[in-house]
Amino acid sequence: MSATLFEKVWRAHTVRALGNGQTQLFIGLHLIHEVTTPQAFEMLRARGWGVRFPERTIATVDHIVPTRDQRRPFLDVMAEDMLSALERNCRAAGIRLFDISGGAQGIVHVIGPELGLTQPGMTIACGDSHTSTHGAFGAIAFGVGTSQVRDVLASQCLALDPLKVRRIRVSGRLGRGVYAKDVILDIIRRLGVSGGVGYAYEYAGDTVERMSMDERMTICNMSIEGGARAGYVNPDQVTFDYLRGRRFAPDGDEFEAACDWWRSMASDPDARYDGEVEIDAAAIEPTVTWGINPGQSVHVSETVPRVDEAEAADRPSLREALDFMGLRDGQPIRGTKIDVAFIGSCTNARLSDLREAATIIRGRHVAAHVTALVVPGSQAVRLAAEREGLDRVFTEAGFEWRGAGCSMCLAMNPDRLEGTQVCASSSNRNFKGRQGSPTGRTLLMSPAMVAAAAIAGEVADVREFAHAD
Amino acid sequence: MPIDRIAAVEGTAIPLRGGNIDTDRIIPARFLRAITFEGLERHLFEDDRAQAGDHPFANPAHAGATILLVNANFGCGSSREHAPQAIRRWGIRAVVGESFSEIFFGNSVALGMPCLTAARAVIEELMQQAERDPRRELRLSLDALHVVSGDRSFALTMPAAARQSFLDGTWDATALLLDKYDEVESVARRLPYLRGWS
Numbered sequence: 167m168s169a170t171l172f173e174k175v176w177r178a179h180t181v182r183a184l185g186n187g188q189t190q191l192f193i194g195l196h197l198i199h200e201v202t203t204p205q206a207f208e209m210l211r212a213r214g215w216g217v218r219f220p221e222r223t224i225a226t227v228d229h230i231v232p233t234r235d236q237r238r239p240f241l242d243v244m245a246e247d248m249l250s251a252l253e254r255n256c257r258a259a260g261i262r263l264f265d266i267s268g269g270a271q272g273i274v275h276v277i278g279p280e281l282g283l284t285q286p287g288m289t290i291a292c293g294d295s296h297t298s299t300h301g302a303f304g305a306i307a308f309g310v311g312t313s314q315v316r317d318v319l320a321s322q323c324l325a326l327d328p329l330k331v332r333r334i335r336v337s338g339r340l341g342r343g344v345y346a347k348d349v350i351l352d353i354i355r356r357l358g359v360s361g362g363v364g365y366a367y368e369y370a371g372d373t374v375e376r377m378s379m380d381e382r383m384t385i386c387n388m389s390i391e392g393g394a395r396a397g398y399v400n401p402d403q404v405t406f407d408y409l410r411g412r413r414f415a416p417d418g419d420e421f422e423a424a425c426d427w428w429r430s431m432a433s434d435p436d437a438r439y440d441g442e443v444e445i446d447a448a449a450i451e452p453t454v455t456w457g458i459n460p461g462q463s464v465h466v467s468e469t470v471p472r473v474d475e476a477e478a479a480d481r482p483s484l485r486e487a488l489d490f491m492g493l494r495d496g497q498p499i500r501g502t503k504i505d506v507a508f509i510g511s512c513t514n515a516r517l518s519d520l521r522e523a524a525t526i527i528r529g530r531h532v533a534a535h536v537t538a539l540v541v542p543g544s545q546a547v548r549l550a551a552e553r554e555g556l557d558r559v560f561t562e563a564g565f566e567w568r569g570a571g572c573s574m575c576l577a578m579n580p581d582r583l584e585g586t587q588v589c590a591s592s593s594n595r596n597f598k599g600r601q602g603s604p605t606g607r608t609l610l611m612s613p614a615m616v617a618a619a620a621i622a623g624e625v626a627d628v629r630e631f632a633h634a635d
Numbered sequence: 636m637p638i639d640r641i642a643a644v645e646g647t648a649i650p651l652r653g654g655n656i657d658t659d660r661i662i663p664a665r666f667l668r669a670i671t672f673e674g675l676e677r678h679l680f681e682d683d684r685a686q687a688g689d690h691p692f693a694n695p696a697h698a699g700a701t702i703l704l705v706n707a708n709f710g711c712g713s714s715r716e717h718a719p720q721a722i723r724r725w726g727i728r729a730v731v732g733e734s735f736s737e738i739f740f741g742n743s744v745a746l747g748m749p750c751l752t753a754a755r756a757v758i759e760e761l762m763q764q765a766e767r768d769p770r771r772e773l774r775l776s777l778d779a780l781h782v783v784s785g786d787r788s789f790a791l792t793m794p795a796a797a798r799q800s801f802l803d804g805t806w807d808a809t810a811l812l813l814d815k816y817d818e819v820e821s822v823a824r825r826l827p828y829l830r831g832w833s
């Protein structure tokens with residue numbers, strides 16, 4: 167029987183069918199962070215339950231940590247409290263915590279892969295919607311809420327409804343200055359922000375097959391912005407090469423045995439899908455969001471929509487978005503003035519992202535009115551970047567070089583927009599208020615495009631910036 | 636745990652217009668800086684309320700409402716359970732909308748707050764009623780899958796599994812997941828990445 171990777175992973179982890187029609191699914195890897203877990207541990211205590219498989223849960227701190235000065239105790243009392251609560255809970259339950267002092271801390275979706283914890287064929291859960299990132303390895307990874315974090319702690323299982331699978335095939339060569347971020351923004355723009363509800367997205371096609379793991383992670387990361395609970399890429403040699411030698415990956419003979427199993431979990435060539443979409447990579451251009459959800463985007467050479475040209479039913483939401491963003495109907499997105507440039511987040515703060523951005527800014531300087539910061543996705547990324555001298559490239563150009571964390575992606579720490587500032591951001595959400603100011607404005611784009619915008623002081627076309635190569 | 640069956644919700648409705656209302660709007664991230672869910676309801680839609688002036692959650696006519704009416708893709712965005720927690724702690728017992736994000740839907744189930752869907756035209760009519768007459772009582776039934784307003788009844792839909800779990804009081808899944816634990820252990824023993832690769 168031919169099957170998709172989703173079906174194979176689902177089957178391998180099924181405990182039983184629950185009376186209510188859901189499936190009890192075993193969770194192979196549980197990742198936790200400081201924000202969505204304290205209440206879950208509290209619920210466990212209230213019911214007198216323990217943690218069933220503490221060795222399958224891994225913790226880190228990312229959302230609330232300061233990025234300017236990471237010495238403990240944090241100046242921010244609430245951040246310090248949340249971190250101490252996590253430390254206490256992990257110690258009591260016997261859960262391994264990658265803390266700020268250890269060198270392996272970072273955004274949960276960056277460190278899982280980096281440490282080799284994320285592997286093909288696994289089920290993964292985390293109290294965070296961007297858990298879909300781990301699908302880049304051919305894992306089925308779900309973002310869950312706090313009550314479900316409690317369920318996984320207590321039982322290592324989730325009660326879930328199966329998803330349908332839509333294959334999205336991207337074929338052809340990406341143009342110069344076009345990145346994985348542009349591909350996923352393009353997919354969300356076409357299929358809509360709720361187009362994926364009820365589905366897992368399987369990303370396939372020769373464009374995706376040629377992508378590095380970092381790029382595949384960027385694509386899977388934003389599946390949730392398209393409404394899909396999970397997204398994945400079938401594991402292949404690129405995946406195996408990435409995993410070889412990582413701290414928690416199998417080694418020696420075991421690695422070969424693992425590769426055999428991982429390979430066997432990939433979708434069969436004649437697997438059936440609940441839907442298929444074809445995307446022409448060559449038609450994608452550098453993309454920028456202009457609105458208040460990630461589906462509201464245009465190519466950098468295009469103009470924002472005109473309300474009077476839209477369907478009557480769509481007009482109020484277009485008006486709301488344009489007004490919130492302070493944009494005029496039909497104005498070109500290029501040339502939109504920015505105040506802040508943010509390179510960071512689990513979407514685009516891995517080493518390759520920093521390298522791409524550095525290529526653009528090397529020998530140039532951030533526009534005088536722009537505040538620019540780089541927040542590496544993990545301490546390991548930060549260190550690797552420093553070894554290559556990227557920190558100096560950034561600081562000499564006028565960027566601030568920070569410690570690892572979520573930072574201005576959701577502004578739970580001191581990094582935030584003020585008033586109606588406009589931010590060119592490599593993160594994943596442009597919702598109202600997302601970057602800390604209720605009236606702050608976010609333009610999502612690739613890290614290279616953020617770098618170009620930082621230098622120009624306005625939205626610019628990265629293709630006009632000569633690369634070093 | 637006592638079994639808590641949820642088959643009906645009665646009360647007045649609060650209409651919240653707009654598609655794609657995300658969890659950052661429902662409860663902005665700065666209110667996630669706490670280790671409990673207590674008091675979250677005070678910050679429900681805080682930034683939207685400040686900006687809109689006439690936000691339904693700021694309108695005293697809707698105080699005490701138990702049924703929230705929404706449009707499409709409600710609750711999209713982050714997985715923060717703080718969003719449905721804040722809504723439920725405010726007093727909402729059921730949400731009726733055109734569609735929901737999956738994580739929001741699942742989180743609401745886990746709290747015992749059913750989310751039901753209805754056709755766009757039905758939502759529009761219910762919203763207009765609630766705007767005209769905020770004191771009008773609705774009777775929502777998970778059993779009959781309808782909502783009754785005066786002498787009219789409107790059809791609702793809900794995935795069968797979730798509906799069943801409210802009707803039998805098994806919406807809080809943990810106990811169910813802990814039952815038959817040997818089956819869980821046997822799955823763990825079968826998986827090569829847990830059992831060992833050789």
Ligand code: SF4
Nearest residue numbers: 296511512572575576
């Ligand atoms: S970087 Fe942003 S999206 Fe990613 S986990 Fe942190 S807050 Fe969530």
